[in-house]
Amino acid sequence: MQPKEPPPPAPDMFSLVDRPADQYQDFAERAPEPDAFSWRVLAIRAALQQGDGATAGQQLDLLRRQASPPQQATLVLLEGALALTQDNPEAALQLLGPLDSSQLTRSGTIYYLLLQANALEQRQQPLEAAKALIERQELLGGGDREANREHIHRLLQPLSPQSLRQAQGPGNSDQANGWFRLMAILNNGNLQPAQRQWQLQSWRTTYPDHPGQAYLAGAPAEQLATSAYQPAHIAVLLPLSGRLAEQADAIRNGILSAHQGQGSRLSFFDTNGRDMAGLYQQVQQAGADFILGPLLKEEVEALLGLDPAMPVLALNLPAYQPGLPHFYYFALSPEAEAAEAARHMWDQGHRQPLVFAPNNELGRRVATEFGQSWQQQSGRPAILAYFAGQGSIESDVRRALASTGTPPPAAAGVIQPLGDGAWTGAPEPIDSVFMVTNATETRVILPYFDFVRDSRAARLPTYVTSRSYVPDDEAPMSELNGLQLADMPWIFDGAPQLREEVESLWPNAGISWQRLFAFGYDALALIPQLTQLRQGAPAVPALTGELSVSPQGVLQRRLQWMEYRNGTWLPGGN
Known part of the structure; x- marks a missing residue:
C-alpha cells in the first residue's frame, strides 16, 4: 500500500470556506500538528456552512478533547457558531460575551465580531449588531469591507431617525456615531431639501473619510463654509x-x-x-x-x-x-475651573497637591476633574481627600495631611478618598492645597490647616475657585490672607x-x-470670532476670562488669579 500524500499547508482557520467538510477532515487526518487543528476547525466551519449541525457538533466534541489551553478561545467561537445554526442566539452571546478577544488572531477577531453581529441581529437588536460590524470594518480589507459596509447599511436603514439620534453618545466610537448620524439624516423623509443639504454637508465635514460616504453619491460634495x-x-x-x-x-x-x-x-x-x-x-x-x-x-x-x-x-x-x-x-463650569486650577498650580511649580473637597456629588465631580487634569500635566496623581461636615473638619484635615502617598491606578472617574487604609510611599510631600469649597466653607476650614500643621510654619499655598469669592466690601478676614482665587476678570x-x-x-x-x-x-x-478661534486664532480677552475654542467647539476660559490681602483682592500668581 502506498502512503497517502501529505495535504497542502493549512490556511488560516478563519479564512474563506470553499471546500466540502469531508475534504477538510481528510486533510486533518493526514496533516501533522498544528496544521491538523486548523484543518479540523475548517471542517467544522464547512459543516456549519452546509447546515450539517450534527456532524459539526460531533467533530467539535472530538476537537474539545484534543485542544490545548491556547486553543480554547477558538473552541468557544465554534461553539457560538454552532448555537447560531441551532437558532439559539442567546446561548451564542452567553458563550461569546466572556471571551477575551485579545487572545484571538486578527482573523479570529473578525470572525468573533461577525458571530456577535449575527447573534444580535437574530435577537432583533440591529443597533448593537451594527456596532459589532462597525468595529469589524476597521479590520477588513478589499471586497470584504464593501460587503460588511452593506450589512451595516442594511441593518440601520429600517430604523427611525429618533432611535438613531438617541443611539449617538460618548460610549461609541467616532465611526459608530458617524453611521448613526448619517442614517438619521437619510432615513428622515420629513426634512426640507435645504435642511437635508445642510445636514449632509455638515456630516461630510465632520466625517471626511467615513465609509458611509459611499451612500452620498447624489448629495452635494462641497463642505460647509467656515467664514466668520x-x-x-x-x-x-x-x-x-x-x-x-x-x-x-x-x-x-x-x-x-x-x-x-x-x-x-x-x-x-x-x-x-x-x-x-x-x-x-x-x-x-x-x-x-x-x-x-x-x-x-x-x-x-x-x-x-x-x-x-x-x-x-x-x-x-x-x-x-x-x-x-x-x-x-459655552458654560460656566466648576469642572472647567478645577482644570484651570490644576494647570495654574503646575505652572506655579507645585508638584504634589492635596485636593480637599466635600463628600458630595459636586465635590467628587470637581475633585475628579482636577485629578485628571493634574495627571495629564504631571504624569502623576494628585491626592484626593474629602470632608464630611463641620463637626469632623479637624479630624478630616489631619487624615488628609497625613496621607502623603500616591493612589494605585484607578479607572477614569473613580475617586479614591483618603483615610484609614490609605496608600503610602509618595516620593514628595504635599506642597499645596486645592479646596473645592464655597466662601463659608473656606473661612471655616482654612484655619484648621494652619492649626493641624503648626501655626508657626508657613501656610501651604492654597487655591480656590470662584465659589470662594468674598466681596471687597466685607470686613477684612485675616485668616484668608494669602488665599489665591481664580475668577472672571469682570468680578x-x-x-x-x-x-x-x-x-x-x-x-x-x-x-x-x-x-x-x-x-x-x-x-x-x-x-x-467663533470660527477663527476654532481654527486656532489666539485667545481673546473677555469679561468671563481669556477665551479660546477647542477643535470640538468648546469655549475654554483662562481665569484671572488674585490673592486675598486684608479685605482686598490683589493681582498675584499670574
Whole structure:
C-alpha cells in the first residue's frame, strides 16, 4: 500500500470556506500538528456552512478533547457558531460575551465580531449588531469591507431617525456615531431639501473619510463654509419663565448690552416647558439664521439630536459633544475651573497637591476633574481627600495631611478618598492645597490647616475657585490672607465703563447675577470670532476670562488669579 500524500499547508482557520467538510477532515487526518487543528476547525466551519449541525457538533466534541489551553478561545467561537445554526442566539452571546478577544488572531477577531453581529441581529437588536460590524470594518480589507459596509447599511436603514439620534453618545466610537448620524439624516423623509443639504454637508465635514460616504453619491460634495458668522437674525433660547427665570433674565440683559449698536435682530424664545422640536420649527419659521442657547443640558442634547441647519452657540456643555462644524458650547463650569486650577498650580511649580473637597456629588465631580487634569500635566496623581461636615473638619484635615502617598491606578472617574487604609510611599510631600469649597466653607476650614500643621510654619499655598469669592466690601478676614482665587476678570473691576452702567441700571444685583450677565455678554460678543478661534486664532480677552475654542467647539476660559490681602483682592500668581 502506498502512503497517502501529505495535504497542502493549512490556511488560516478563519479564512474563506470553499471546500466540502469531508475534504477538510481528510486533510486533518493526514496533516501533522498544528496544521491538523486548523484543518479540523475548517471542517467544522464547512459543516456549519452546509447546515450539517450534527456532524459539526460531533467533530467539535472530538476537537474539545484534543485542544490545548491556547486553543480554547477558538473552541468557544465554534461553539457560538454552532448555537447560531441551532437558532439559539442567546446561548451564542452567553458563550461569546466572556471571551477575551485579545487572545484571538486578527482573523479570529473578525470572525468573533461577525458571530456577535449575527447573534444580535437574530435577537432583533440591529443597533448593537451594527456596532459589532462597525468595529469589524476597521479590520477588513478589499471586497470584504464593501460587503460588511452593506450589512451595516442594511441593518440601520429600517430604523427611525429618533432611535438613531438617541443611539449617538460618548460610549461609541467616532465611526459608530458617524453611521448613526448619517442614517438619521437619510432615513428622515420629513426634512426640507435645504435642511437635508445642510445636514449632509455638515456630516461630510465632520466625517471626511467615513465609509458611509459611499451612500452620498447624489448629495452635494462641497463642505460647509467656515467664514466668520455675521447673522442677520439671532434666536436666543432661554428659560424666561419658571424656576430659572431670574438666571435667564441676567443672561438676557448681558446679551442685550452686548447687542447695542449692532444691526442684527434678536428674538427671545422661552424654553420653559417647551418641546425642542416644536421650538426649533418656530425658530426656523421666524427666519433666524443663528441660535444662541439653550441653557439646560437636556435642552442642548435635544437640540443636538435635531441636527439643526444653522450655527448654534449652546450655553451649556452636554456629556456628548459630537463635534458638528457649526455647533459651539459655552458654560460656566466648576469642572472647567478645577482644570484651570490644576494647570495654574503646575505652572506655579507645585508638584504634589492635596485636593480637599466635600463628600458630595459636586465635590467628587470637581475633585475628579482636577485629578485628571493634574495627571495629564504631571504624569502623576494628585491626592484626593474629602470632608464630611463641620463637626469632623479637624479630624478630616489631619487624615488628609497625613496621607502623603500616591493612589494605585484607578479607572477614569473613580475617586479614591483618603483615610484609614490609605496608600503610602509618595516620593514628595504635599506642597499645596486645592479646596473645592464655597466662601463659608473656606473661612471655616482654612484655619484648621494652619492649626493641624503648626501655626508657626508657613501656610501651604492654597487655591480656590470662584465659589470662594468674598466681596471687597466685607470686613477684612485675616485668616484668608494669602488665599489665591481664580475668577472672571469682570468680578475684579474689569471693563469699568460697562460696570458703571450695569451698577446704575441694576444697583441691587448680586455676584451670581453679575456673573451670568457677563456670561450672556460674552456669548453674544464672541459670535463673529467663533470660527477663527476654532481654527486656532489666539485667545481673546473677555469679561468671563481669556477665551479660546477647542477643535470640538468648546469655549475654554483662562481665569484671572488674585490673592486675598486684608479685605482686598490683589493681582498675584499670574
